[in-house]
Amino acid sequence: MATMTEVERMVFLAEARMAFIAVEWGDRAPLSMPVWYEYEPGGDVLLWAYADSLKSRLVRAARRFSLTSQQVDLPYRYVTVQGPVTTVQPAQREWVEALAVRYLGTERGKAHIADVFEPGSLAIRMRPERWFSGAFLYTGVDESVRSGADGVVASHLWQQSERNSVK
Numbered sequence: 001m002a003t004m005t006e007v008e009r010m011v012f013l014a015e016a017r018m019a020f021i022a023v024e025w026g027d028r029a030p031l032s033m034p035v036w037y038e039y040e041p042g043g044d045v046l047l048w049a050y051a052d053s054l055k056s057r058l059v060r061a062a063r064r065f066s067l068t069s070q071q072v073d074l075p076y077r078y079v080t081v082q083g084p085v086t087t088v089q090p091a092q093r094e095w096v097e098a099l100a101v102r103y104l105g106t107e108r109g110k111a112h113i114a115d116v117f118e119p120g121s122l123a124i125r126m127r128p129e130r131w132f133s134g135a136f137l138y139t140g141v142d143e144s145v146r147s148g149a150d151g152v153v154a155s156h157l158w159q160q161s162e163r164n165s166v167k
Contacts, residue, residue: 004079004133010041012069012133013079016102019069021047021055024062031058036103037067044086044125048096051120059124060088067126076136081128091123 004012019037022030033055037047045067049056059065063085070078096117101109 002135004077004135006131007041009079009131009133010039012071012077013039013045013081014041015069017069017071018103019067021059021065021067023055023058023065025058031055035067036099037069038099038102044127045081045083047124047126048091048099049122049124050118051122056088056122056124059085065126074137076134078134080132081126081130083127083129085124086127087123087125089123090119091121093117093119095123096121 019035020032021035022032025031031054035047035049035055037045039045047067049059064083065085066080066082068078068080070076093113097110097113099109100113103109104112
């Protein structure tokens, strides 16, 4: 099984895919459930949850979780990130709607949020500390992406390195 480069992992994670989180659940096996998420290369993973949901209660208690995003068609690929929760704050309806549009398209996304959005929903941020990836029957991506020459990814990586160097 091949792994992906750092840039390939970030590009993959930034694409709109179903993902699953896994979070500690006391003396039980970890809770694993599907989520919609957002990620920009070099940044935090951001997900939406209802404030009173089991998912949000466990994430707030554990203060960390894992997220796995996968490609279910050939070539099979996945990226898993693990890290601490950096913020939990009220989710703005506009952001939640944009997240739904990312996954469902404009018409369906807006209609879905009109039906299910609850004030008090939460936006949960996690800073990826550990990365795991795999690629099955995968020959890689365009060399410009592999080398980091892709403008968007290179820009995000540069901004992240600038933020880290200021600390």
